[in-house]
Amino acid sequence: MSATTPHPHIDVKEFHPRAHEALHNPQIRQNFRKAMDGLMSKRKAAFEGWDLETLRELGANVRLRALANLPDLLEQLEQKLTENGIKVHWALDGDEACRIVRDICVAREAKSVIKGKSMVSEEMELNHFLEGEGIEALESDLGEYIVQLANETPSHIIMPAIHKNTGEISELMHEKTGTDLSHDVEYLTAAARQQLREKFMNADVGVSGVNFAVAETGTLCLVENEGNGRMTTTVPPCHIAVTGIEKVVPNLADVSALLALLTRSATGQHITTYFNMISSPRKADELDGPEEVHLVLVDNGRSVIYQDDELLDTLRCIRCGACMNHCPVYTRVGGHTYGTTYPGPIGKILMPHLIGLDEGRHLPSASSLCGACGEVCPVKIPIPDLLVRLRRESVDGDKLHPAKVRGHGAKRTPLEAAIWKFWSWMHSRPGIYRTGTRFASRFRKLQPARAGAWTDFRTAPKLAGKTLHQQLRERGK
Amino acid sequence: MSARDIILQRLRNRTGGDLVAPASDFSVLERPDWSTEERIERFEKIIESVHGEVHRCTRDNWIDHVAEVLSARKARNLLIPSQHQIGQDLRAHAERDDLPNLLIYDEPIESWQPALFNDVDAGITSTRGGIAETGSLILWPTADEPRLMSLVPPIHIAVLEASQIYTTLYEALDAQNWKAGMPTNALLISGPSKTADIEQTLAYGVHGPKELIVLIIE
Secondary structure, eight states: OOOOOOOOOOEEEHHHHHHHHHTOOOOHHHHHHHHHHHHHHHHHTTTSSHHHHHHHHHHHHHHHHHHHTTHHHHHHHHHHHHHTEEEEEEESSHHHHHHHHHHHHHHTOEEEEEOOHHHHHHHHTTTHHHHTTOOOOOOOOHHHHHHHHHHHEEEEEEETTSOOOOHHHHHHHHHHHOOOOOOHHHHHHHHHHHHHHHHHHHHHEEEEEOSEEETTEEEHHHHHHHOOOHHHHSSSEEEEEEEGGGGGEEEEHHHHHHHHHHHHHHHHOOOOOEEEOOOOOOOOOOSOOOSSSEEEEOTHHHHHHHTSGGGGGGGGGGOOOHHHHOHHHHHHHHHHOOOOOOOHHHHHHHHHHHHHHHTTTTTTTSOOOOSSSHHHHHHOOHHHHHHHHHHHHHHHOSSOOOOSSSTTTTOOOOHHHHHHHHHHHHHTOOOHHHHHHHHHHHHHGGGGGGGGGGGSSSOOOOOSSHHHHHHHHHHHO | HHHHHHHHHHHHSSSSSSOOOOOGGGGGGOOOOHHHHHHHHHHHHHHTTHHHHHHHHEETTHHHHHHHHHTTTTOOEEEESSSSSSHHHHHHHHTOOTSSSEOOOOGGGTTTHHHHHHHOOEEEEEEOOEETTTTEEEOOOOOOSSSGTSSSSEEEEEEGGGEEESSSSHHHHHHGGGGGOSEEEEEEEOOOOEOOOOTTTTTTTSOOEEEEEEEEEE
């Protein structure tokens, strides 16, 4: 079996052609529609009997309290973990984090790494990096495993292979691993179990993400259903956890609040099968578990977001994916269209920080601003407000608002800027305004019938025969 | 300057306004004050909804349930703790025909990993309690009951004392004072291993146990 690492060079700027393609692909639309409809109703059912608004309020407070004390909490976490025997590393960006992981592997003469699901490692493009260093990196979450076999990236942060149906997965596994062609999900799952068990036993290092890091006890929490996360963090002799610096929370009680929101928002489960809390490497009298545990704290742009009072809300995210499940745009175009590590609404506000508005100029506009994402967010991130702000910054030429996000004004076009300048000039001069509107009404037959893509599915509005001022004057008589 | 110092300095010298968080009110997490019977019923209902199996037993007959469960599944062997009362009780009945071979996890995993992964059919562990609201078992693996006992064998049997079923995780954390010191690894287990990664179709036993059997001792 090959373990080729996905590293498709997707140009983020090409959002529109990819969206167009996805909209004309009935398979993609059907796969996403079916999955997202199911997830929406499951989420709704899971919160029945709960005071959801108060719970969301608590979730938002817990995250804000953690962020308000972030530097102190990170130091407390480091101290507690160190006391517990876990080695802590800090990385300014993804490349530095990759090098830290590599150095640990090299020190252990590791040849193979087994990975649990981790979005930060996707951000770091860790698999690609390790492969370049001659270290095999294999995904063990079934969805991630499928996506890796297909040489793709995840299309959803919780369900990486949601864009594929059973038939497609069956063919992929048949081709790459030699399983029989079958639509029996039990059979396919059992085959993957067998293939991966060998890998768990032989891997030199296990790499995982972290859902919450608890400062008071020095505990790394992992949420999962499959057990691959437990295998990854228990079977290999060395475990490396990677996490963004924002995942720290002060207390275990905070975790109980966030966990109640996370799994219900994500998949409509009261809780996942496994909630795994790791506080130390194997102790002298213990018979299993890794001899070494490391935590890599990754900044990668987060401390920059942290400087801005509004953008900071992005760091509250607990990566549940509810915003994508409810987004009318995501549901129709799917996760790969965005071309970014994090797709959907959260990706549209998070990625511009990480890659700049010049690269990600289309992301804040890829929304209907219907507000569904903000309404379902378990920690009340005002996603629509942030989208509007980033849209403004992407076309703002006057630099009135000093921008924290790179690429300020990247979407500004001279023609559009000139039109608005003319518009404002005309509207502040009553004589010219009256003459102008009268002139436009008189020659309305010359108005073009089409207005770019806007009129593909709409009728172009027609100017009235008489201006509003004329009509009012006539009625006033 | 190290990456650590740069990151901490940036966070400390924040350019925005002061960050003040409102006090957190956790009362929303408190569920109704269920009786023991209500907690058992809720636990049972939720864990069965995710494919867990519950047997209500007594201190005198739980071994009969173990024997019944394992002979129905034709299990060849059962991994038991060596020190815990559960293991001692089972060993006292080792001669029973309806119990499979009893195995003990008393060596470091490195010396018998392939056997654990390929030849062990079932494992039995104690628990530190349960959580009614989410149908979860609390496990703190120890040297006597290592972590892989509840993960690698296809059948996991967990013994739960009815008196130790809490309403919520929030309540359990507090009642057992977890913040005073966490073990190497603590777990909440809420059903057998499962996945829905293939077209949202549920399949059990993807990496961990295919079956989770809970014996509630009343």
